[in-house]
Amino acid sequence: xxxxxxxxxxxxxxxxxxxxxxxxxxxxxxxxxxxxxxxxxxxxxxxxxxxxxxxxxxxxxxxxxxxxxxxxxxxxxxxxxxxxxxxxxxxxxxxxxxxxxxxxxxxxxxxxxxxxxxxxxxxxxxxxxxxxxxxxxxxxxxxxxxxxxxxxxxxxxxxxxxxxxxxxxxxxxxxxxxxxxxxxxxxxxxxxxxxxxxxxxxxxxxxxxxxxxxxxxxxxxxxxxxxxxxxxxxxxxxxxxxxxxxxxxxxxxxxxxxxxxxxxxxxxxxxxxxxxxxx
Amino acid sequence: xxxxxxxxxxxxxxxxxxxxxxxxxxxxxxxxxxxxxxxxxxxxxxxxxxxxxxxxxxxxxxxxxxxxxxxxxxxxxxxxxxxxxxxxxxxxxxxxxxxxxxxxxxxxxxxxxxxxxxxxxxxxxxxxxxxxxxxxxxxxxxxxxxxxxxxxxxxxxxxxxxxxxxxxxxxxxxxxxxxxxxxxxxxxxxxxxxxxxxxxxxxxxxxxxxxxxxxxxxxxxxxxxxxxxxxxxxxxxxxxxxxxxxxxxxxxxxxxxxxxxxxxxxxxxxxxxxxxxxx
Numbered sequence: 001x002x003x004x005x006x007x008x009x010x011x012x013x014x015x016x017x018x019x020x021x022x023x024x025x026x027x028x029x030x031x032x033x034x035x036x037x038x039x040x041x042x043x044x045x046x047x048x049x050x051x052x053x054x055x056x057x058x059x060x061x062x063x064x065x066x067x068x069x070x071x072x073x074x075x076x077x078x079x080x081x082x083x084x085x086x087x088x089x090x091x092x093x094x095x096x097x098x099x100x101x102x103x104x105x106x107x108x109x110x111x112x113x114x115x116x117x118x119x120x121x122x123x124x125x126x127x128x129x130x131x132x133x134x135x136x137x138x139x140x141x142x143x144x145x146x147x148x149x150x151x152x153x154x155x156x157x158x159x160x161x162x163x164x165x166x167x168x169x170x171x172x173x174x175x176x177x178x179x180x181x182x183x184x185x186x187x188x189x190x191x192x193x194x195x196x197x198x199x200x201x202x203x204x205x206x207x208x209x210x211x212x213x214x215x216x217x218x219x220x221x222x223x224x225x226x227x228x229x230x231x232x233x234x235x236x237x238x239x240x241x242x243x244x245x246x247x248x249x250x251x252x253x254x255x256x257x258x259x260x261x262x263x264x265x266x267x268x269x270x271x272x273x274x275x276x277x278x279x
Numbered sequence: 280x281x282x283x284x285x286x287x288x289x290x291x292x293x294x295x296x297x298x299x300x301x302x303x304x305x306x307x308x309x310x311x312x313x314x315x316x317x318x319x320x321x322x323x324x325x326x327x328x329x330x331x332x333x334x335x336x337x338x339x340x341x342x343x344x345x346x347x348x349x350x351x352x353x354x355x356x357x358x359x360x361x362x363x364x365x366x367x368x369x370x371x372x373x374x375x376x377x378x379x380x381x382x383x384x385x386x387x388x389x390x391x392x393x394x395x396x397x398x399x400x401x402x403x404x405x406x407x408x409x410x411x412x413x414x415x416x417x418x419x420x421x422x423x424x425x426x427x428x429x430x431x432x433x434x435x436x437x438x439x440x441x442x443x444x445x446x447x448x449x450x451x452x453x454x455x456x457x458x459x460x461x462x463x464x465x466x467x468x469x470x471x472x473x474x475x476x477x478x479x480x481x482x483x484x485x486x487x488x489x490x491x492x493x494x495x496x497x498x499x500x501x502x503x504x505x506x507x508x509x510x511x512x513x514x515x516x517x518x519x520x521x522x523x524x525x526x527x528x529x530x531x532x533x534x535x536x537x538x539x540x541x542x543x544x545x546x547x548x549x550x551x552x553x554x555x556x557x558x
Contacts, residue, residue, distance in 0.1 A: 066388055066391075068388045068389070068392045068395070069391050071391065071392065071395035071396075071399075072391040072392070072394045072395045072399065074357075074395070074399045075358055075361060078354055079354055082353065082354060102382065102383060102408070103347070104381060105345070106433070109307070109345055109348070110347070112345075112347035112348050112350065113347045113350065115351045116347070116350035116351045116353070116356075120350075120351065120352075120353045129381070129383065129408045129410050130441060131410040131441060131442065132381075132408075132430070132433050132435055132437060132438060132442075133433075133437025133438055133440030134437035134440050135435055135436045136433075136437060151410055151411070154385070154410075154411045155385065156385040156386065156411055156412065156415060157412075157413075157414045158411060158412025158413040158414040159411060159412055160412065161412030161413050161458060162409060162410060162451060162454060162455060162458075163410065163411075163412070165447070165451060165454060166446055166447065167444040167446040167451070168444070172441060172444060172451060175441060175444060179440060179441075221385075
Protein backbone atom coordinates (compact mmCIF):
# COMPACT_ATOMS: atom_id res chain seq x y z
CA UNK A 1 0.00 0.00 0.00
CA UNK A 2 1.10 3.51 -0.85
CA UNK A 3 1.29 5.70 2.25
CA UNK A 4 0.86 9.25 1.11
CA UNK A 5 1.01 12.64 2.76
CA UNK A 6 1.73 15.19 0.06
CA UNK A 7 3.63 15.40 -3.19
CA UNK A 8 7.31 16.31 -3.01
CA UNK A 9 9.91 16.55 -5.73
CA UNK A 10 11.44 13.38 -4.28
CA UNK A 11 8.22 11.39 -4.59
CA UNK A 12 7.85 12.61 -8.16
CA UNK A 13 11.39 11.50 -9.01
CA UNK A 14 10.85 8.14 -7.30
CA UNK A 15 7.69 7.63 -9.33
CA UNK A 16 9.53 8.46 -12.56
CA UNK A 17 12.25 5.94 -11.76
CA UNK A 18 9.80 3.25 -10.80
CA UNK A 19 7.63 3.67 -13.88
CA UNK A 20 10.56 4.47 -16.18
CA UNK A 21 8.41 7.26 -17.51
CA UNK A 22 8.27 11.02 -17.34
CA UNK A 23 5.06 11.19 -19.29
CA UNK A 24 2.30 13.65 -18.47
CA UNK A 25 -1.05 13.09 -20.16
CA UNK A 26 -3.08 16.16 -21.01
CA UNK A 27 -6.79 15.72 -20.37
CA UNK A 28 -8.13 18.25 -22.87
CA UNK A 29 -11.59 16.82 -23.31
CA UNK A 30 -13.69 17.89 -26.25
CA UNK A 31 -17.18 16.37 -26.46
CA UNK A 32 -16.96 16.53 -30.26
CA UNK A 33 -13.94 14.23 -30.24
CA UNK A 34 -14.69 11.60 -27.61
CA UNK A 35 -16.33 8.30 -28.55
CA UNK A 36 -20.01 8.82 -29.19
CA UNK A 37 -21.13 5.95 -26.94
CA UNK A 38 -19.94 7.92 -23.91
CA UNK A 39 -22.34 10.74 -24.63
CA UNK A 40 -25.20 8.64 -23.31
CA UNK A 41 -23.68 8.64 -19.82
CA UNK A 42 -24.51 11.26 -17.22
CA UNK A 43 -21.05 12.85 -17.16
CA UNK A 44 -19.28 11.96 -20.43
CA UNK A 45 -16.24 14.15 -19.69
CA UNK A 46 -15.52 12.49 -16.38
CA UNK A 47 -16.27 9.02 -17.73
CA UNK A 48 -13.84 9.62 -20.59
CA UNK A 49 -11.13 10.81 -18.20
CA UNK A 50 -11.71 7.92 -15.81
CA UNK A 51 -11.25 5.35 -18.56
CA UNK A 52 -8.17 7.09 -19.96
CA UNK A 53 -6.62 7.34 -16.50
CA UNK A 54 -7.42 3.75 -15.58
CA UNK A 55 -5.86 2.55 -18.81
CA UNK A 56 -2.68 4.63 -18.62
CA UNK A 57 -1.89 5.33 -14.95
CA UNK A 58 1.05 2.96 -14.76
CA UNK A 59 2.65 4.48 -17.87
CA UNK A 60 2.29 8.15 -16.87
CA UNK A 61 3.48 10.04 -13.82
CA UNK A 62 1.28 13.08 -14.23
CA UNK A 63 -2.09 14.18 -15.62
CA UNK A 64 -2.82 17.69 -16.73
CA UNK A 65 -6.39 18.80 -17.37
CA UNK A 66 -6.44 22.09 -19.25
CA UNK A 67 -9.11 24.13 -17.51
CA UNK A 68 -10.25 25.86 -20.73
CA UNK A 69 -11.82 22.65 -21.97
CA UNK A 70 -13.86 22.32 -18.78
CA UNK A 71 -14.85 25.97 -18.49
CA UNK A 72 -16.18 25.86 -22.04
CA UNK A 73 -18.95 23.57 -20.74
CA UNK A 74 -19.87 25.88 -17.88
CA UNK A 75 -21.04 24.48 -14.56
CA UNK A 76 -21.17 20.92 -15.88
CA UNK A 77 -17.60 21.20 -17.10
CA UNK A 78 -16.39 22.54 -13.77
CA UNK A 79 -18.11 19.65 -12.06
CA UNK A 80 -16.39 17.17 -14.39
CA UNK A 81 -13.06 18.78 -13.53
CA UNK A 82 -13.73 18.48 -9.80
CA UNK A 83 -14.72 14.84 -10.21
CA UNK A 84 -11.61 14.12 -12.27
CA UNK A 85 -9.19 15.53 -9.72
CA UNK A 86 -11.07 13.84 -6.87
CA UNK A 87 -10.80 10.54 -8.72
CA UNK A 88 -7.07 10.98 -9.30
CA UNK A 89 -6.48 11.90 -5.66
CA UNK A 90 -8.46 8.96 -4.37
CA UNK A 91 -7.40 6.20 -6.74
CA UNK A 92 -3.88 7.20 -7.74
CA UNK A 93 -2.45 9.43 -5.01
CA UNK A 94 1.11 8.90 -6.30
CA UNK A 95 0.24 10.68 -9.56
CA UNK A 96 1.38 14.29 -9.96
CA UNK A 97 -1.65 16.40 -10.84
CA UNK A 98 -1.37 19.65 -12.77
CA UNK A 99 -4.13 22.16 -13.39
CA UNK A 100 -3.13 23.78 -16.65
CA UNK A 101 -4.90 27.05 -16.00
CA UNK A 102 -2.27 29.69 -16.81
CA UNK A 103 -3.55 31.97 -14.07
CA UNK A 104 -1.89 35.04 -12.58
CA UNK A 105 -3.19 38.28 -11.11
CA UNK A 106 -2.39 40.85 -8.41
CA UNK A 107 -1.43 39.36 -5.05
CA UNK A 108 -4.74 39.02 -3.21
CA UNK A 109 -6.35 37.67 -6.38
CA UNK A 110 -3.60 35.14 -7.11
CA UNK A 111 -4.18 33.83 -3.58
CA UNK A 112 -7.78 33.14 -4.60
CA UNK A 113 -6.69 31.15 -7.63
CA UNK A 114 -4.24 29.25 -5.45
CA UNK A 115 -7.06 28.39 -3.05
CA UNK A 116 -9.26 27.25 -5.93
CA UNK A 117 -6.74 24.82 -7.36
CA UNK A 118 -4.54 23.88 -4.39
CA UNK A 119 -7.11 23.78 -1.58
CA UNK A 120 -10.55 23.39 -3.06
CA UNK A 121 -9.50 20.85 -5.69
CA UNK A 122 -6.20 19.64 -4.25
CA UNK A 123 -4.10 19.73 -7.41
CA UNK A 124 -0.37 19.30 -6.80
CA UNK A 125 0.58 21.97 -9.31
CA UNK A 126 -0.77 24.88 -11.31
CA UNK A 127 0.53 26.60 -14.43
CA UNK A 128 0.94 30.37 -13.98
CA UNK A 129 1.65 33.18 -16.45
CA UNK A 130 4.53 35.47 -15.39
CA UNK A 131 3.51 38.67 -17.19
CA UNK A 132 2.41 40.46 -14.00
CA UNK A 133 5.69 39.84 -12.18
CA UNK A 134 6.96 38.67 -8.83
CA UNK A 135 4.09 39.62 -6.53
CA UNK A 136 1.61 37.92 -8.86
CA UNK A 137 3.46 34.60 -8.62
CA UNK A 138 4.66 34.49 -4.99
CA UNK A 139 1.13 33.91 -3.58
CA UNK A 140 1.16 30.56 -5.39
CA UNK A 141 4.64 29.75 -4.09
CA UNK A 142 3.41 30.45 -0.57
CA UNK A 143 1.69 27.07 -0.76
CA UNK A 144 4.85 25.22 0.20
CA UNK A 145 3.49 21.73 -0.40
CA UNK A 146 2.37 22.66 -3.93
CA UNK A 147 4.17 23.44 -7.18
CA UNK A 148 3.90 26.48 -9.41
CA UNK A 149 4.75 25.90 -13.05
CA UNK A 150 5.65 29.23 -14.61
CA UNK A 151 5.27 29.81 -18.34
CA UNK A 152 8.73 30.48 -19.73
CA UNK A 153 8.93 29.57 -23.41
CA UNK A 154 5.68 28.27 -24.85
CA UNK A 155 5.22 25.86 -27.74
CA UNK A 156 2.89 27.92 -29.92
CA UNK A 157 3.76 29.79 -33.09
CA UNK A 158 3.55 33.21 -31.40
CA UNK A 159 5.52 32.04 -28.37
CA UNK A 160 8.47 34.23 -29.27
CA UNK A 161 6.42 37.38 -30.03
CA UNK A 162 7.14 38.74 -26.56
CA UNK A 163 9.02 35.89 -24.86
CA UNK A 164 11.73 36.17 -27.51
CA UNK A 165 12.33 39.92 -27.33
CA UNK A 166 15.94 40.82 -26.58
CA UNK A 167 16.35 42.80 -23.39
CA UNK A 168 19.64 43.60 -21.66
CA UNK A 169 21.41 40.86 -23.59
CA UNK A 170 18.81 38.23 -22.73
CA UNK A 171 15.47 37.18 -24.11
CA UNK A 172 12.37 37.94 -22.06
CA UNK A 173 11.82 34.26 -21.25
CA UNK A 174 15.41 34.02 -19.98
CA UNK A 175 14.69 37.00 -17.74
CA UNK A 176 11.62 35.16 -16.45
CA UNK A 177 13.76 32.11 -15.68
CA UNK A 178 16.54 34.10 -14.07
CA UNK A 179 14.52 36.57 -12.02
CA UNK A 180 12.12 33.95 -10.76
CA UNK A 181 15.06 31.96 -9.41
CA UNK A 182 15.48 34.70 -6.79
CA UNK A 183 11.87 34.60 -5.59
CA UNK A 184 10.68 33.33 -2.26
CA UNK A 185 9.59 29.72 -2.59
CA UNK A 186 11.79 29.04 -5.63
CA UNK A 187 12.16 25.39 -4.65
CA UNK A 188 8.46 24.98 -5.55
CA UNK A 189 8.97 26.43 -9.04
CA UNK A 190 8.89 24.50 -12.29
CA UNK A 191 8.73 25.92 -15.83
CA UNK A 192 6.81 25.39 -19.04
CA UNK A 193 9.18 25.07 -22.00
CA UNK A 194 7.75 23.99 -25.34
CA UNK A 195 9.06 20.91 -27.15
CA UNK A 196 8.75 22.76 -30.44
CA UNK A 197 11.81 24.85 -29.54
CA UNK A 198 14.46 22.23 -28.57
CA UNK A 199 17.30 24.50 -29.68
CA UNK A 200 16.75 26.59 -26.53
CA UNK A 201 17.06 23.80 -23.96
CA UNK A 202 20.84 24.07 -23.62
CA UNK A 203 20.71 27.74 -22.64
CA UNK A 204 17.69 27.16 -20.42
CA UNK A 205 19.51 24.45 -18.48
CA UNK A 206 22.35 26.90 -17.79
CA UNK A 207 19.87 29.20 -16.03
CA UNK A 208 17.74 26.56 -14.29
CA UNK A 209 19.89 23.44 -14.01
CA UNK A 210 17.85 21.92 -11.21
CA UNK A 211 14.26 22.77 -12.04
CA UNK A 212 11.68 20.47 -13.49
CA UNK A 213 10.45 21.52 -16.92
CA UNK A 214 6.95 20.74 -18.12
CA UNK A 215 7.26 20.26 -21.86
CA UNK A 216 4.15 20.41 -24.03
CA UNK A 217 4.21 20.16 -27.79
CA UNK A 218 5.38 16.57 -28.32
CA UNK A 219 2.99 14.83 -30.71
CA UNK A 220 0.22 16.88 -32.29
CA UNK A 221 2.32 20.05 -32.19
CA UNK A 222 5.35 18.36 -33.75
CA UNK A 223 7.96 18.48 -30.99
CA UNK A 224 10.64 15.79 -30.91
CA UNK A 225 11.19 13.81 -27.69
CA UNK A 226 14.82 12.85 -28.35
CA UNK A 227 15.82 16.39 -29.21
CA UNK A 228 14.23 17.72 -26.01
CA UNK A 229 15.85 15.08 -23.82
CA UNK A 230 19.30 15.59 -25.29
CA UNK A 231 19.70 18.96 -23.57
CA UNK A 232 16.75 18.97 -21.21
CA UNK A 233 17.43 16.04 -18.88
CA UNK A 234 19.22 16.80 -15.61
CA UNK A 235 20.47 14.73 -12.68
CA UNK A 236 16.89 14.36 -11.36
CA UNK A 237 15.57 13.67 -14.86
CA UNK A 238 13.89 17.06 -14.53
CA UNK A 239 11.43 16.73 -17.41
CA UNK A 240 7.72 16.08 -17.64
CA UNK A 241 6.79 15.54 -21.26
CA UNK A 242 3.16 16.24 -22.00
CA UNK A 243 1.08 14.70 -24.74
CA UNK A 244 -2.63 15.40 -24.96
CA UNK A 245 -4.42 14.88 -28.27
CA UNK A 246 -1.88 12.32 -29.51
CA UNK A 247 -2.81 9.98 -26.69
CA UNK A 248 -6.38 10.64 -25.62
CA UNK A 249 -7.80 10.76 -29.15
CA UNK A 250 -5.74 7.84 -30.49
CA UNK A 251 -8.97 5.87 -30.86
CA UNK A 252 -12.56 6.81 -31.24
CA UNK A 253 -14.41 3.51 -30.78
CA UNK A 254 -15.29 1.33 -27.83
CA UNK A 255 -11.58 0.49 -27.48
CA UNK A 256 -10.45 4.13 -27.21
CA UNK A 257 -8.85 3.62 -23.80
CA UNK A 258 -6.82 0.69 -25.09
CA UNK A 259 -5.70 2.79 -28.09
CA UNK A 260 -4.69 5.57 -25.72
CA UNK A 261 -2.74 3.05 -23.68
CA UNK A 262 -0.88 1.90 -26.78
CA UNK A 263 0.16 5.47 -27.62
CA UNK A 264 1.19 6.09 -24.02
CA UNK A 265 3.13 2.82 -24.10
CA UNK A 266 5.04 3.97 -27.18
CA UNK A 267 6.13 7.13 -25.43
CA UNK A 268 6.93 5.30 -22.19
CA UNK A 269 9.11 2.83 -24.11
CA UNK A 270 11.02 5.66 -25.73
CA UNK A 271 11.43 7.30 -22.33
CA UNK A 272 12.63 4.08 -20.76
CA UNK A 273 15.28 3.74 -23.47
CA UNK A 274 16.37 7.33 -22.98
CA UNK A 275 16.61 6.87 -19.22
CA UNK A 276 18.72 3.74 -19.61
CA UNK A 277 21.01 5.46 -22.05
CA UNK A 278 21.51 8.35 -19.64
CA UNK A 279 22.15 6.30 -16.53
CA UNK B 280 -37.30 50.96 -23.73
CA UNK B 281 -33.76 49.95 -24.57
CA UNK B 282 -33.61 47.95 -27.80
CA UNK B 283 -30.47 45.89 -27.64
CA UNK B 284 -28.67 43.57 -30.02
CA UNK B 285 -25.04 43.45 -28.94
CA UNK B 286 -22.51 45.74 -27.38
CA UNK B 287 -20.53 48.02 -29.65
CA UNK B 288 -17.96 50.68 -28.87
CA UNK B 289 -20.58 53.23 -29.91
CA UNK B 290 -23.18 51.96 -27.43
CA UNK B 291 -20.53 52.01 -24.71
CA UNK B 292 -19.64 55.61 -25.52
CA UNK B 293 -23.31 56.60 -25.65
CA UNK B 294 -23.83 55.03 -22.24
CA UNK B 295 -20.85 56.92 -20.81
CA UNK B 296 -22.18 60.21 -22.11
CA UNK B 297 -25.67 59.55 -20.85
CA UNK B 298 -24.59 58.51 -17.36
CA UNK B 299 -21.69 60.99 -17.26
CA UNK B 300 -19.67 58.16 -15.88
CA UNK B 301 -16.91 55.86 -17.05
CA UNK B 302 -16.96 53.83 -13.87
CA UNK B 303 -16.50 50.08 -13.83
CA UNK B 304 -17.32 48.31 -10.58
CA UNK B 305 -15.26 45.25 -9.73
CA UNK B 306 -17.31 42.44 -8.24
CA UNK B 307 -14.57 40.70 -6.26
CA UNK B 308 -16.73 38.96 -3.72
CA UNK B 309 -15.17 37.58 -0.57
CA UNK B 310 -17.54 35.80 1.83
CA UNK B 311 -15.40 36.97 4.75
CA UNK B 312 -16.04 40.60 3.84
CA UNK B 313 -19.70 40.75 2.84
CA UNK B 314 -22.39 41.62 5.40
CA UNK B 315 -23.04 38.67 7.67
CA UNK B 316 -26.81 38.77 7.25
CA UNK B 317 -26.40 37.70 3.61
CA UNK B 318 -24.76 34.45 4.62
CA UNK B 319 -28.13 33.03 5.63
CA UNK B 320 -29.34 33.23 2.03
CA UNK B 321 -28.96 30.35 -0.39
CA UNK B 322 -26.49 32.11 -2.68
CA UNK B 323 -24.84 34.92 -0.70
CA UNK B 324 -22.39 35.82 -3.48
CA UNK B 325 -25.11 36.37 -6.06
CA UNK B 326 -27.37 38.14 -3.56
CA UNK B 327 -24.53 40.50 -2.67
CA UNK B 328 -23.82 41.23 -6.34
CA UNK B 329 -27.50 41.72 -7.13
CA UNK B 330 -27.91 44.32 -4.40
CA UNK B 331 -24.69 46.13 -5.36
CA UNK B 332 -25.70 46.18 -9.03
CA UNK B 333 -29.26 47.33 -8.32
CA UNK B 334 -27.94 50.15 -6.14
CA UNK B 335 -25.24 51.38 -8.53
CA UNK B 336 -26.29 50.53 -12.10
CA UNK B 337 -27.14 54.09 -13.08
CA UNK B 338 -23.76 55.36 -11.84
CA UNK B 339 -21.58 52.73 -13.53
CA UNK B 340 -21.25 51.71 -17.16
CA UNK B 341 -19.50 48.39 -16.57
CA UNK B 342 -19.21 45.57 -14.05
CA UNK B 343 -16.18 43.35 -13.79
CA UNK B 344 -16.32 40.15 -11.76
CA UNK B 345 -12.84 38.80 -11.16
CA UNK B 346 -13.13 35.08 -11.80
CA UNK B 347 -10.57 34.15 -9.12
CA UNK B 348 -13.01 35.11 -6.38
CA UNK B 349 -15.65 32.79 -7.80
CA UNK B 350 -13.36 29.88 -8.59
CA UNK B 351 -12.11 29.94 -5.01
CA UNK B 352 -15.58 28.72 -3.97
CA UNK B 353 -15.61 25.87 -6.48
CA UNK B 354 -18.82 24.80 -8.15
CA UNK B 355 -20.95 27.07 -5.99
CA UNK B 356 -18.77 30.04 -6.92
CA UNK B 357 -18.98 29.27 -10.62
CA UNK B 358 -22.76 29.06 -10.26
CA UNK B 359 -22.83 32.46 -8.57
CA UNK B 360 -20.79 33.89 -11.44
CA UNK B 361 -23.19 32.46 -14.02
CA UNK B 362 -26.16 33.87 -12.12
CA UNK B 363 -24.49 37.28 -11.84
CA UNK B 364 -23.81 37.62 -15.56
CA UNK B 365 -27.28 36.29 -16.40
CA UNK B 366 -28.79 38.91 -14.08
CA UNK B 367 -26.76 41.70 -15.66
CA UNK B 368 -27.71 40.60 -19.16
CA UNK B 369 -31.37 40.35 -18.34
CA UNK B 370 -31.88 43.42 -16.16
CA UNK B 371 -29.29 45.87 -17.47
CA UNK B 372 -28.44 44.93 -21.06
CA UNK B 373 -26.87 48.35 -21.68
CA UNK B 374 -24.14 47.59 -19.12
CA UNK B 375 -20.72 46.56 -20.43
CA UNK B 376 -19.77 43.28 -18.76
CA UNK B 377 -16.17 42.22 -18.30
CA UNK B 378 -14.94 38.84 -17.11
CA UNK B 379 -11.63 39.65 -15.47
CA UNK B 380 -10.10 36.24 -16.02
CA UNK B 381 -6.66 37.03 -17.49
CA UNK B 382 -6.78 33.96 -19.69
CA UNK B 383 -4.54 33.08 -22.64
CA UNK B 384 -3.28 29.81 -24.11
CA UNK B 385 -2.39 28.21 -27.45
CA UNK B 386 -4.91 28.81 -30.21
CA UNK B 387 -7.34 25.91 -29.90
CA UNK B 388 -7.35 26.35 -26.13
CA UNK B 389 -7.92 30.11 -26.22
CA UNK B 390 -10.94 29.39 -28.37
CA UNK B 391 -12.30 27.29 -25.52
CA UNK B 392 -11.88 30.13 -23.05
CA UNK B 393 -13.56 32.45 -25.52
CA UNK B 394 -16.50 30.09 -25.77
CA UNK B 395 -16.73 29.85 -21.97
CA UNK B 396 -16.94 33.58 -21.42
CA UNK B 397 -18.37 34.96 -24.66
CA UNK B 398 -20.85 32.21 -25.59
CA UNK B 399 -21.66 30.20 -22.49
CA UNK B 400 -21.89 33.23 -20.19
CA UNK B 401 -22.32 36.02 -22.71
CA UNK B 402 -19.87 38.51 -21.26
CA UNK B 403 -19.12 41.48 -23.52
CA UNK B 404 -15.42 41.42 -22.77
CA UNK B 405 -12.65 39.31 -21.30
CA UNK B 406 -9.22 40.24 -19.95
CA UNK B 407 -6.40 38.31 -21.62
CA UNK B 408 -2.69 37.98 -20.81
CA UNK B 409 -0.39 38.62 -23.80
CA UNK B 410 2.62 36.54 -22.74
CA UNK B 411 1.99 33.76 -25.28
CA UNK B 412 1.78 36.12 -28.25
CA UNK B 413 -0.37 36.81 -31.27
CA UNK B 414 -1.89 33.38 -31.93
CA UNK B 415 -2.94 33.09 -28.27
CA UNK B 416 -4.94 36.33 -28.47
CA UNK B 417 -6.44 36.27 -31.97
CA UNK B 418 -8.92 33.46 -31.13
CA UNK B 419 -10.57 35.90 -28.72
CA UNK B 420 -10.58 38.67 -31.32
CA UNK B 421 -12.29 36.30 -33.74
CA UNK B 422 -15.46 36.93 -31.73
CA UNK B 423 -16.21 40.13 -33.58
CA UNK B 424 -19.10 41.23 -31.38
CA UNK B 425 -16.98 40.87 -28.23
CA UNK B 426 -14.05 42.76 -26.75
CA UNK B 427 -10.65 41.47 -25.71
CA UNK B 428 -8.91 43.51 -23.03
CA UNK B 429 -5.21 42.78 -23.20
CA UNK B 430 -2.98 43.23 -20.15
CA UNK B 431 -0.46 45.93 -20.99
CA UNK B 432 0.80 47.67 -17.86
CA UNK B 433 -0.67 46.29 -14.65
CA UNK B 434 -1.23 48.13 -11.39
CA UNK B 435 0.61 45.80 -9.03
CA UNK B 436 4.02 46.34 -7.44
CA UNK B 437 5.74 43.78 -9.68
CA UNK B 438 3.99 45.06 -12.80
CA UNK B 439 7.23 46.38 -14.24
CA UNK B 440 9.31 43.24 -13.49
CA UNK B 441 8.84 42.02 -17.05
CA UNK B 442 6.46 44.59 -18.57
CA UNK B 443 9.05 47.29 -17.89
CA UNK B 444 12.07 45.60 -19.43
CA UNK B 445 13.74 47.66 -22.15
CA UNK B 446 13.79 45.97 -25.53
CA UNK B 447 14.74 47.57 -28.83
CA UNK B 448 14.27 51.03 -27.37
CA UNK B 449 10.84 50.25 -25.99
CA UNK B 450 9.48 48.65 -22.85
CA UNK B 451 7.87 45.23 -23.15
CA UNK B 452 4.39 46.63 -22.44
CA UNK B 453 4.90 49.17 -25.23
CA UNK B 454 5.78 46.29 -27.55
CA UNK B 455 2.55 44.60 -26.49
CA UNK B 456 0.58 47.74 -27.31
CA UNK B 457 2.34 48.31 -30.62
CA UNK B 458 2.45 44.74 -31.96
CA UNK B 459 -1.13 44.00 -30.97
CA UNK B 460 -2.26 47.01 -33.00
CA UNK B 461 -1.33 45.05 -36.14
CA UNK B 462 -3.36 41.95 -35.22
CA UNK B 463 -6.50 40.79 -36.94
CA UNK B 464 -9.53 42.08 -35.06
CA UNK B 465 -7.67 45.04 -33.54
CA UNK B 466 -10.86 47.10 -33.45
CA UNK B 467 -12.10 44.73 -30.71
CA UNK B 468 -8.99 45.31 -28.57
CA UNK B 469 -8.85 47.28 -25.35
CA UNK B 470 -5.99 47.37 -22.82
CA UNK B 471 -5.46 47.12 -19.08
CA UNK B 472 -3.31 49.98 -17.82
CA UNK B 473 -2.95 50.46 -14.07
CA UNK B 474 -3.92 53.72 -12.39
CA UNK B 475 -0.92 53.38 -10.11
CA UNK B 476 1.37 54.32 -13.01
CA UNK B 477 -0.17 57.56 -14.37
CA UNK B 478 3.22 58.80 -15.63
CA UNK B 479 3.01 56.28 -18.47
CA UNK B 480 -0.35 57.37 -19.90
CA UNK B 481 1.08 60.04 -22.19
CA UNK B 482 3.37 57.59 -23.97
CA UNK B 483 0.65 54.94 -24.06
CA UNK B 484 -1.76 57.32 -25.77
CA UNK B 485 0.84 57.93 -28.47
CA UNK B 486 0.80 54.21 -29.31
CA UNK B 487 -2.93 53.55 -28.87
CA UNK B 488 -4.69 56.90 -29.30
CA UNK B 489 -8.06 55.37 -30.09
CA UNK B 490 -8.31 52.34 -27.82
CA UNK B 491 -10.31 52.05 -24.65
CA UNK B 492 -8.17 51.50 -21.55
CA UNK B 493 -9.48 49.58 -18.55
CA UNK B 494 -7.82 51.19 -15.56
CA UNK B 495 -7.73 49.31 -12.25
CA UNK B 496 -5.98 50.59 -9.17
CA UNK B 497 -8.04 53.67 -8.29
CA UNK B 498 -9.06 53.48 -4.65
CA UNK B 499 -7.69 50.64 -2.54
CA UNK B 500 -4.50 50.45 -4.60
CA UNK B 501 -3.90 54.21 -4.40
CA UNK B 502 -4.25 55.35 -8.01
CA UNK B 503 -5.36 58.92 -8.69
CA UNK B 504 -8.34 59.53 -10.99
CA UNK B 505 -7.39 63.08 -12.02
CA UNK B 506 -3.84 62.09 -12.89
CA UNK B 507 -5.05 59.21 -15.04
CA UNK B 508 -7.61 61.31 -16.88
CA UNK B 509 -5.17 64.12 -17.61
CA UNK B 510 -3.31 62.03 -20.17
CA UNK B 511 -5.62 59.04 -20.57
CA UNK B 512 -8.81 60.57 -21.96
CA UNK B 513 -9.25 60.59 -25.71
CA UNK B 514 -11.87 61.86 -28.15
CA UNK B 515 -14.17 58.93 -27.26
CA UNK B 516 -13.40 59.31 -23.55
CA UNK B 517 -11.58 55.99 -23.95
CA UNK B 518 -11.28 55.11 -20.28
CA UNK B 519 -13.04 52.67 -18.00
CA UNK B 520 -11.96 53.30 -14.44
CA UNK B 521 -12.38 50.32 -12.18
CA UNK B 522 -12.93 50.36 -8.45
CA UNK B 523 -13.65 47.16 -6.57
CA UNK B 524 -13.02 47.02 -2.83
CA UNK B 525 -13.40 50.79 -2.39
CA UNK B 526 -17.02 50.57 -3.51
CA UNK B 527 -18.38 47.13 -2.73
CA UNK B 528 -17.02 47.00 0.81
CA UNK B 529 -17.80 50.61 1.69
CA UNK B 530 -20.33 49.35 4.21
CA UNK B 531 -20.74 46.14 6.10
CA UNK B 532 -24.23 46.43 7.62
CA UNK B 533 -27.76 46.15 6.33
CA UNK B 534 -27.19 49.39 4.39
CA UNK B 535 -24.10 48.12 2.53
CA UNK B 536 -25.66 48.66 -0.91
CA UNK B 537 -26.49 52.26 -0.05
CA UNK B 538 -22.93 52.81 1.19
CA UNK B 539 -21.61 51.33 -2.05
CA UNK B 540 -23.88 53.68 -3.96
CA UNK B 541 -22.48 56.66 -2.08
CA UNK B 542 -18.92 55.69 -2.97
CA UNK B 543 -19.90 55.10 -6.59
CA UNK B 544 -21.67 58.47 -6.58
CA UNK B 545 -18.49 60.20 -5.38
CA UNK B 546 -16.54 58.74 -8.28
CA UNK B 547 -19.32 59.45 -10.78
CA UNK B 548 -19.44 63.09 -9.64
CA UNK B 549 -15.69 63.43 -10.13
CA UNK B 550 -16.02 61.85 -13.56
CA UNK B 551 -18.87 64.13 -14.51
CA UNK B 552 -16.77 67.17 -13.58
CA UNK B 553 -13.84 65.84 -15.57
CA UNK B 554 -16.04 65.19 -18.62
CA UNK B 555 -17.47 68.71 -18.46
CA UNK B 556 -14.02 70.22 -18.15
CA UNK B 557 -12.84 68.27 -21.21
CA UNK B 558 -15.78 69.01 -23.47
